[in-house]
Amino acid sequence: MAELPPQSAATLVVNAQNEVLLVHKAYGGRVYGLPGGVVDPGELPIQAAVREAREEVGVEVCLEYQLGFYHLRGGGRPDQYASVYVASIVSGEPHVVDPREISEIQPIAELLKVIAAVPEPACDIGWADSAAGLGNGVSKCLLSPGSKGLKPSLDL
Numbered sequence: 001m002a003e004l005p006p007q008s009a010a011t012l013v014v015n016a017q018n019e020v021l022l023v024h025k026a027y028g029g030r031v032y033g034l035p036g037g038v039v040d041p042g043e044l045p046i047q048a049a050v051r052e053a054r055e056e057v058g059v060e061v062c063l064e065y066q067l068g069f070y071h072l073r074g075g076g077r078p079d080q081y082a083s084v085y086v087a088s089i090v091s092g093e094p095h096v097v098d099p100r101e102i103s104e105i106q107p108i109a110e111l112l113k114v115i116a117a118v119p120e121p122a123c124d125i126g127w128a129d130s131a132a133g134l135g136n137g138v139s140k141c142l143l144s145p146g147s148k149g150l151k152p153s154l155d156l
Contacts (some may be wrong), residue, residue, distance in 0.1 A: 005079040008037025009048035012067060012086045013057055013094070019107035021094055023056050026103040033085070045083035056102050059092035096097070 013021040013035055019118060022032045035056040039048040053061045068084040096102050 001125045005068070005081055007039035007045055007048075007083070008036060008079045009045040009052060009083045009085070010034040010037055011049045011053045011061060012084065013059065013061055014052050014064075014086065014088050015094065016089070017107065017109070017130060019109045022106045022108055023102045024104040024106065025108060026101055030103070036084075039134060045081075046085065049083065053087060054092075054115055055097060056097045057105060058097045059089045060091045061087035063087045081088070 011034060015021060021035070023035050024030065024032050035053050036049065037052045039045050040051075043051070049063060050061055051071075053059055063085045065086055066083065067086050068082075070082045070084070072082055074077050094105050094107075096105060113136065
C-alpha cells in the first residue's frame with residue numbers, strides 16, 4: 001500500500017463576537033493564517049486541529065464542521081493533505097501562547113460571510129474518510145457548510 005503524503009490541519013476559530021481569529025506567524029514569511037500545523041504521528045487531523053488551536057491561540061475549541069479537505073501540491077514543498085475545520089471556543093481567552101511561533105492574533109468579522117458563500121462542492125469526502133486522512137486522490141475538494149449532513153451550529 002502506498003504511503004499517504006504528510007497531513008496538516010487548520011481551524012477557523014470563531015469567538016463569541018462571531019469573528020474568525022487569524023494568527024500572525026512569527027517565522028518564515030510572517031504571514032497571517034489560520035491556527036494549524038502538522039498532524040503528528042498517530043494523531044488524527046481532527047485531534048491536530050484542536051491541539052493547534054490550544055497551542056497557538058490558547059483556547060479549547062469544539063469542532064463544529066469540516067470546511068474543506070485539500071490535496072496540496074507544488075510550491076516547492078512536498079505534497080500534503082490539509083483538513084480545515086470551523087470551531088467555536090468553549091473555554092479560554094484567545095492569547096499568544098508562544099511569541100516565537102505566533103506574534104499576534106487578529107479577529108476578522110467579515111470572513112464568515114465569505115465562507116458561507118462558498119459554492120456547493122464539486123465532490124464530497126465523508127467525515128470519517130477525512131478524519132482518517134484518506135483523500136482518494138482528490139487534488140482539491142471543498143465541503144460547504146451543511147454538505148453531507150454536516151450542519152454548522154454557528155450563526156452565519
